[in-house]
Amino acid sequence: MRLAGREMLAWSLAAFRAAASVGPVVVAVPSGEEETARWGSGVTVLPGGATRSESVAAAIELVETELVVVHDAARPLVTADLIDAVIESLASREDLDGLIAAAPLTDTVKRASEDLLITATEERAGLWAAQTPQAFRTGALRAALAEGDPATATDDAMLLERAGGRIAIHPAPATNLKVTTAEDIGLAEILLAGRE
Numbered sequence: 001m002r003l004a005g006r007e008m009l010a011w012s013l014a015a016f017r018a019a020a021s022v023g024p025v026v027v028a029v030p031s032g033e034e035e036t037a038r039w040g041s042g043v044t045v046l047p048g049g050a051t052r053s054e055s056v057a058a059a060i061e062l063v064e065t066e067l068v069v070v071h072d073a074a075r076p077l078v079t080a081d082l083i084d085a086v087i088e089s090l091a092s093r094e095d096l097d098g099l100i101a102a103a104p105l106t107d108t109v110k111r112a113s114e115d116l117l118i119t120a121t122e123e124r125a126g127l128w129a130a131q132t133p134q135a136f137r138t139g140a141l142r143a144a145l146a147e148g149d150p151a152t153a154t155d156d157a158m159l160l161e162r163a164g165g166r167i168a169i170h171p172a173p174a175t176n177l178k179v180t181t182a183e184d185i186g187l188a189e190i191l192l193a194g195r196e
Contacts, residue, residue: 008179011076011192013039018080021087022069026062028055053150053159060145063138067091070141070156071132074178077191083133086170090135097165098136100157101172102128128169130155131176140165 009027016022027039028048039045044062048055056070067090071078082101090099109122134157144159153159157167179188 008076008188009039009073012071012073012078013043015078015080015083016069016071017042019083019087020080021084021091023065024063026059028059051151053145053153053156056141056156057145057150060138060142066138067135068138068141069133069135071134072178074180075132075176076179076188077176078133079176082170082172082176086133086135089168089170090137093168095166096137096168097140098134098157098160098167099170100134100155100167101131101176102169103131103172103174103176104128106174129174130157131172131178136160 009029013025013027016025024044025042026044026046028046031047034045034047046058046062049058060068067087069083069087071083086099086101090096093099105124105127107124109124109127110118111120111122112118132155134155136156140160140163141156144156144163144165148159148162150159153162160167175191177184177188179185
């Protein structure tokens with residue numbers, strides 16, 4: 001198997017279809033790839049924006065549920081169990097605006113200057129690597145997208161944080177990795193092959 005964008009999206013969609021807590025699915029794809037037959041029934045497909053936040057903002061306009069989940073297709077190793085756990089955890093916490101999957105950092109974290117000289121070693125206790133899925137109260141995410149500065153946010157939780165929202169973490173495995181390099185693709189292929 002050679003993992004490409006469509007295959008990563010297909011794996012993610014399979015996990016969302018298998019999740020008991022998930023209703024309608026909206027997928028933002030690059031313009032020109034909207035034909036719904038490719039993605040199957042029960043999936044609404046729309047053209048994404050120029051940025052991640054523009055794509056999320058377009059997709060969320062079609063959401064009518066109290067809670068919404070945002071997921072990156074670049075994380076094809078997501079499981080239905082993780083999706084359900086994030087949704088159910090947020091649903092049980094009325095004090096929260098959002099809840100995200102994240103893994104605790106296990107590496108020693110170094111801060112470096114532009115010329116790659118180490119300037120500090122960060123204390124890793126309490127540091128987490130944010131992942132998706134990320135679940136939000138739909139109204140809170142809509143407001144954060146409309147009022148915030150999406151261009152400078154690296155994930156949707158960051159927008160809600162800046163708006164004063166309360167976001168919690170659901171511990172997730174590091175194997176829910178983001179596929180960004182050739183090495184990531186090779187590892188994801190091995191892990192996905194083990195699920196077949």
